[in-house]
Amino acid sequence: MERPPPPPFSSPSPSSQTNLPSTSSFLPPPASIPRPPSPVQPPPRSHTQSNFTITTLKAPILKSHPIDALQSRLGIPIPEMIFGDNHFTLLHTPSSYSLTFSAEPALDLVDKTGSTGLLKVHYATAWSATREKTSAGIKEVVKPFDWSYTTSYRGSETPSQQGKKLEKDEKARIPVELLQRRDPILFADEVVLYESELDDNGVSILSVKVRVMQARMLVLCRFFLRLDNVLCRVRDTRVYVDFGEERVVREYTAREGEFGEVKKKLYMEGLMPDQITIAFRDANQIAHLLPVVEHEVESVCLKEEAGQGQEGR
Amino acid sequence: MPGLPSSVDLDECISRLYKKELLAESVIEAICAKTKELLMRESNVVHVKAPVTVVGDIHGQFYDLIEIFRIGGFCPDTNYLFLGDYVDRGMFSVETISLLVCLKLRYPNRLHLIRGNHESRGVTQSYGFYTECSRKYGNANVWHHFTDMFDYLTLSVVIDDRIFCVHGGLSPSIHSIDQIKIIDRFREIPHEGPMADLVWSDPDPERDEFSLSPRGAGYTFGSQVVKKFLDVNKMDHILRAHQLCQEGYQTLFDNQLSTVWSAPNYCYRCGNMASVLEVGENGDRMFNVFDAAPENDQVKDMQMGQDKMGEQGQLPDYFL
Numbered sequence: 249m250e251r252p253p254p255p256p257f258s259s260p261s262p263s264s265q266t267n268l269p270s271t272s273s274f275l276p277p278p279a280s281i282p283r284p285p286s287p288v289q290p291p292p293r294s295h296t297q298s299n300f301t302i303t304t305l306k307a308p309i310l311k312s313h314p315i316d317a318l319q320s321r322l323g324i325p326i327p328e329m330i331f332g333d334n335h336f337t338l339l340h341t342p343s344s345y346s347l348t349f350s351a352e353p354a355l356d357l358v359d360k361t362g363s364t365g366l367l368k369v370h371y372a373t374a375w376s377a378t379r380e381k382t383s384a385g386i387k388e389v390v391k392p393f394d395w396s397y398t399t400s401y402r403g404s405e406t407p408s409q410q411g412k413k414l415e416k417d418e419k420a421r422i423p424v425e426l427l428q429r430r431d432p433i434l435f436a437d438e439v440v441l442y443e444s445e446l447d448d449n450g451v452s453i454l455s456v457k458v459r460v461m462q463a464r465m466l467v468l469c470r471f472f473l474r475l476d477n478v479l480c481r482v483r484d485t486r487v488y489v490d491f492g493e494e495r496v497v498r499e500y501t502a503r504e505g506e507f508g509e510v511k512k513k514l515y516m517e518g519l520m521p522d523q524i525t526i527a528f529r530d531a532n533q534i535a536h537l538l539p540v541v542e543h544e545v546e547s548v549c550l551k552e553e554a555g556q557g558q559e560g561r
Numbered sequence: 562m563p564g565l566p567s568s569v570d571l572d573e574c575i576s577r578l579y580k581k582e583l584l585a586e587s588v589i590e591a592i593c594a595k596t597k598e599l600l601m602r603e604s605n606v607v608h609v610k611a612p613v614t615v616v617g618d619i620h621g622q623f624y625d626l627i628e629i630f631r632i633g634g635f636c637p638d639t640n641y642l643f644l645g646d647y648v649d650r651g652m653f654s655v656e657t658i659s660l661l662v663c664l665k666l667r668y669p670n671r672l673h674l675i676r677g678n679h680e681s682r683g684v685t686q687s688y689g690f691y692t693e694c695s696r697k698y699g700n701a702n703v704w705h706h707f708t709d710m711f712d713y714l715t716l717s718v719v720i721d722d723r724i725f726c727v728h729g730g731l732s733p734s735i736h737s738i739d740q741i742k743i744i745d746r747f748r749e750i751p752h753e754g755p756m757a758d759l760v761w762s763d764p765d766p767e768r769d770e771f772s773l774s775p776r777g778a779g780y781t782f783g784s785q786v787v788k789k790f791l792d793v794n795k796m797d798h799i800l801r802a803h804q805l806c807q808e809g810y811q812t813l814f815d816n817q818l819s820t821v822w823s824a825p826n827y828c829y830r831c832g833n834m835a836s837v838l839e840v841g842e843n844g845d846r847m848f849n850v851f852d853a854a855p856e857n858d859q860v861k862d863m864q865m866g867q868d869k870m871g872e873q874g875q876l877p878d879y880f881l
Contacts, residue, residue, distance in 0.1 A: 309831045311807045312808060369777050395775045427881055433877040440830065447776060525692065
């Protein structure tokens, strides 16, 4: 790609500064670095392990027209970093069962009317108290919605041809001990679905991570919200697949804690103030400090039963 | 105005910063002190003449700042107006703001720096600049020097009496430019009031008037607000930054307002384009769109490592 031509500027007008010394001595040489291609859409990445195929797509954020279209479908303003083309898909090839994670259905679960009670930034009270003096005429609130983009999204499921789908299973669990083994990772990826800086009042991010080993795989779809000086929230959806049993376990865990409490716990862990600031940017350092407020496990076995019922269980 | 200490050679500083070398803490201290003196004499509304190239958010993306100079011309051959948000998010906030401040001191009438909402103590403590200063200098002194200087940055610029330039947008407390001139700006950005609104507010193309944000603080402004402001002040355009746009720019309200965004591939992962807006002598406006500088690739792994993977750094990530 050609470098854009230099703009057609006239020489600086003499009024603003005269007698300019030569500047060529400290300017870097004109760049002759070959131009990288524009941020084109990369192809999807794909990996097949026994009867399962995993696909991820990572594309740039949406352009303004798709953003407008998405906004009118959802009826709420959408996060400024919207990776609307991104997805993670798990497909069980023999049965056509699939579980997909993408931004639009996740945002569709955001409270669009503020019926659940809206969060407010920590200085909201002070703000509205002082502003009454200067601009009391402005009463109209932009259509209320959950601007923290909290979602309980667990993925979009397409049942198998036989109609199998995830069902509540209190006995099912994800075998953490097997996942702690350092089995070689054959495929790994991380896909961000959306992110908002909440006008610099914290962060709200939904992303999906996957790692595939020989015999099993783990997906973590995590929503992380930090509303500065108010609260932290984590909504984790873990999907575990045992390739041999062709069994899918989905575990949803919602955690939430007051900002000050989290800070106290980080302090108790021995972190210095600077380290606490850094920790607050990293959901991995926060999640375990938050009390669990909701937990649910589901499972589905996709193995063809071949008239023998549930073999190997 | 007393000069810089004789040990500080601005041209040499600029030359080193173009190579992305850090300046010594004592040099930063002297330069920030000097810049304060310079900025103190600027009005809250600085008047400039076209031609000028207007730059939006940079956010510490140093290589992309250099790319802007390569595309738009180096200082002082091209006049520049920067709309704020020089620091936070990117990897090289210190280098970015050091270079811009040195250029401002060296060519005070060729380069103007407006204050963005990130030029503040509060925001930079959460979003990276504080951490970067502490990491690169071993203590927070440099952060103090810079953030003390931020308190003196101007709030707005008017180009050729026609184009009003600000970081965020309009305020319900401000109808005429004269009301900006009387703000006491030499302070930390407050949470509320006209100064906060100028650096924080966003346009809302679906509305006519000011509205309250559902967040409980802050405003959006609509088409009638823009029209009224331009009428009262006899201007024809508002130019601002503050919001990410995939195409690098966005125009709203029948071309009465533009957003210019100058951080390509924002946060090293958004894949967005960036632009600078070139205002010509006859007042015409041309967006020069560009994408991320090739040098970013050299530090890509580091960026992703720091940003996404926490302390463990490289793959494989045995997350649970």
